[in-house]
Amino acid sequence: MSTPKETPNASAPLDRGETHDVTELHAAVLREKPDPVEGFEPLNLWVVAGIAGLLFWGGSYLTQYSGRFEANEFSEYPHGKPAPVAAVAADPMAAVKRDGMLAYNAVCALCHGEDGAGKAGVAPPLAASDWVNADGPNRLMRLVRHGLKGPVKVNKDVIWNPANDPGIVMGSQWDAIGGTNEKLAAVLTYIRSSWGNTGAPVTAQMVADGLAPVKERSADDNWTEEELLQVPTSGSGAPSVAAAPTVDQLKALLKALPDDQRQDVLKEMSK
Numbered sequence: 001m002s003t004p005k006e007t008p009n010a011s012a013p014l015d016r017g018e019t020h021d022v023t024e025l026h027a028a029v030l031r032e033k034p035d036p037v038e039g040f041e042p043l044n045l046w047v048v049a050g051i052a053g054l055l056f057w058g059g060s061y062l063t064q065y066s067g068r069f070e071a072n073e074f075s076e077y078p079h080g081k082p083a084p085v086a087a088v089a090a091d092p093m094a095a096v097k098r099d100g101m102l103a104y105n106a107v108c109a110l111c112h113g114e115d116g117a118g119k120a121g122v123a124p125p126l127a128a129s130d131w132v133n134a135d136g137p138n139r140l141m142r143l144v145r146h147g148l149k150g151p152v153k154v155n156k157d158v159i160w161n162p163a164n165d166p167g168i169v170m171g172s173q174w175d176a177i178g179g180t181n182e183k184l185a186a187v188l189t190y191i192r193s194s195w196g197n198t199g200a201p202v203t204a205q206m207v208a209d210g211l212a213p214v215k216e217r218s219a220d221d222n223w224t225e226e227e228l229l230q231v232p233t234s235g236s237g238a239p240s241v242a243a244a245p246t247v248d249q250l251k252a253l254l255k256a257l258p259d260d261q262r263q264d265v266l267k268e269m270s271k
């Protein structure tokens with residue numbers, strides 16, 4: 001196919017038979033900015049200001065209320081728990097009981113349990129035990145001092161009978177608890193006032209007096225129930241003058257009383 005040869009004519013615009021000037025039309029299109037693409041819109045200035053404001057407020061809030069991010073800032077006792085002054089004043093035996101509890105948990109609890117409930121096949125309960133709650137601690141201090149063997153009636157419901165396993169005895173606990181009258185008194189005071197038990201406190205003097213008649217007895221010579229029942233629960237070990245509360249303890253007790261009751265006591269005393 002042969003094309004007719006065109007003769008270029010530089011001075012005359014090409015006549016393509018168009019009715020509009022394309023260049024002019026395109027110029028208008030070229031002036032336009034490109035269409036915005038989604039995701040690139042500038043943020044509304046109010047939103048920016050709002051976020052900046054929130055950040056600023058958050059910062060100042062933390063500065064004011066963060067407590068310097070120290071854990072103890074919100075603790076009830078930021079400087080450690082204060083000694084329970086009121087409790088000590090109200091219960092002059094508190095320190096002794098605590099001492100007794102430490103020894104009990106370290107030594108006796110292995111067999112009798114921290115809750116004093118005893119353990120089947122290991123040791124009888126001390127909670128609600130007639131031995132522990134006796135009015136005087138004479139038998140109690142002996143069996144802890146020299147040990148106990150054989151069947152034992154703990155209370156009207158519990159009878160401990162190690163007959164099937166004569167190997168189960170309680171040896172002397174004297175050395176284990178520290179071997180002093182004070183320690184023994186503390187342990188006994190603790191078990192007599194725990195788990196619902198109601199025995200009165202035991203003093204070191206009561207232990208000294210109570211054990212005096214048996215100081216020659218060997219620690220291996222465990223008591224039997226029969227032998228112990230012949231010992232009066234109190235007597236030589238009965239509360240002596242030393243067992244009475246001291247003047248300071250009485251003062252502390254008086255101070256711990258509510259005002260009206262204290263007045264009553266004082267009135268009673270001055271009659």
Ligand code: HEC
Binds near residue numbers: 109110123
């Ligand atoms: C190795 C285990 C063991 C340890 C430790 C032990 N006991 Fe015992 N306890 C026994 C056994 C076993 C009996 C019963 C003994 C028997 O056969 O008559 C007993 C009996 C008793 C009883 C008389 C029975 C009763 O239930 O009331 C008392 C009171 C007692 N123990 C107190 C203590 C105290 C206080 C300590 C710590 C200073 C202590 N025991 C440590 C095993 C133990």
